[in-house]
Amino acid sequence: MQRIAVLGGGAWGTALAVHLARLGRDVTLWARDGALRSGRALHAAACVVSAIPSHGTRDVIRRARGLLPPEATVVSATKGLEVETLLRVSEVIEDELGSDRPIAVLSGPSFAAELARGAPTAVAVAGNCEATVAAVQREFRSGYFRLYATQDLVGVEIGGAMKNVIAIAAGAVESLGLGDNCPSALITRGLAEISRLASALGGQRETLAGLSGLGDLVLTCTGQLSRNRSVGIELGKGRPLEEILGKMRAVAEGVRTTEAALALGGRHGVELPITAQMADVLAGQKTPRVAVEELMLRRQRSEVEVE
Numbered sequence: 001m002q003r004i005a006v007l008g009g010g011a012w013g014t015a016l017a018v019h020l021a022r023l024g025r026d027v028t029l030w031a032r033d034g035a036l037r038s039g040r041a042l043h044a045a046a047c048v049v050s051a052i053p054s055h056g057t058r059d060v061i062r063r064a065r066g067l068l069p070p071e072a073t074v075v076s077a078t079k080g081l082e083v084e085t086l087l088r089v090s091e092v093i094e095d096e097l098g099s100d101r102p103i104a105v106l107s108g109p110s111f112a113a114e115l116a117r118g119a120p121t122a123v124a125v126a127g128n129c130e131a132t133v134a135a136v137q138r139e140f141r142s143g144y145f146r147l148y149a150t151q152d153l154v155g156v157e158i159g160g161a162m163k164n165v166i167a168i169a170a171g172a173v174e175s176l177g178l179g180d181n182c183p184s185a186l187i188t189r190g191l192a193e194i195s196r197l198a199s200a201l202g203g204q205r206e207t208l209a210g211l212s213g214l215g216d217l218v219l220t221c222t223g224q225l226s227r228n229r230s231v232g233i234e235l236g237k238g239r240p241l242e243e244i245l246g247k248m249r250a251v252a253e254g255v256r257t258t259e260a261a262l263a264l265g266g267r268h269g270v271e272l273p274i275t276a277q278m279a280d281v282l283a284g285q286k287t288p289r290v291a292v293e294e295l296m297l298r299r300q301r302s303e304v305e306v307e
């Protein structure tokens with residue numbers, strides 16, 4: 001897997017391209033408005049890494065379809081859901097490229113800037129076949145980048161997408177200055193909510209206790225570099241969402257994921273109380289303070305749910 005094309009010239013695509021080039025791979029980075037049409041970016045690629053935001057993935061993969069070498073593995077590094085279809089990003093890719101295509105997903109606690117400077121980072125890698133996962137694990141690893149293999153695509157992708165929703169909530173709670181108990185409860189109950197949804201969709205709860213669940217949740221809810229957390233901080237200050245997003249150049253996937261996750265929960269009969277509150281906050285229908293009060297006044301229940 002020597003020749004690698006990275007689709008997406010944002011922070012994460014660039015960081016992955018830098019990392020892979022450092023490993024001696026022959027890397028091409030395609031940024032929006034780049035030369036995808038000419039096929040130069042994808043020519044003879046053994047592996048295509050997709051680091052496009054979730055809302056742009058289908059369009060880019062569709063445009064890449066005819067240019068992709070038939071055997072090329074596609075590795076999704078995106079953390080989100082397709083709002084229109086409620087599909088996970090690997091499902092969107094499969095929808096466009098067919099179920100024979102080797103597909104893997106990278107997800108876990110990984111700020112782009114830290115990977116780019118070679119800070120020790122560990123992620124999970126899942127895929128639709130064991131050999132694909134093993135190949136990605138082998139080809140992407142370095143002294144500072146470690147990949148843990150799993151076959152649980154659902155758990156890894158739901159963990160990566162949903163942690164962004166909880167991180168927006170964590171930022172808002174931080175802004176309100178409610179102390180340290182509240183964010184800790186939020187992270188823990190957020191994880192319960194994420195695990196419930198993943199499990200209903202066929203994922204394994206153990207996966208959510210791992211890097212693409214608890215690991216990424218803690219990083220994104222507490223890390224200074226998180227864009228999702230920073231959206232929450234601004235919401236907590238009372239700024240409207242449009243104004244916050246209008247000033248942001250980077251993508252905060254949690255904003256769109258909130259709506260999609262809530263709809264997925266509804267479809268599968270899974271209660272997502274924090275996500276539901278965040279949907280109201282993001283829609284400007286409720287302040288973060290009221291959302292916290294309502295969560296606290298919910299009916300008390302068992303901590304561990306019996307399925």
Ligand SMILES: NC(=O)c1ccc[n+]([C@@H]2O[C@H](COP(=O)([O-])OP(=O)(O)OC[C@H]3O[C@@H](n4cnc5c(N)ncnc54)[C@H](O)[C@@H]3O)[C@@H](O)[C@H]2O)c1
Nearest residue numbers: 009010011012013032051053056078079110111112250251
């Ligand atoms: N930044 C990180 O630390 C990080 C880490 C892990 C995963 N991710 C995930 O990677 C994905 C990309 O995030 P990022 O941080 O690189 O984004 P970014 O905000 O840095 O940049 C987004 C990039 O996507 C491009 N883009 C926007 N809309 C597009 C569209 N419709 N079609 C094609 N390209 C489009 C923009 O031109 C820009 O280059 C997200 O799903 C994110 O959650 C990010």
Ligand SMILES: O=P(O)(O)OC[C@H](O)CO
Nearest residue numbers: 108109110111226227228
């Ligand atoms: O900056 P965020 O909030 O998009 O988070 C980036 C990564 O997903 C952290 O693992």
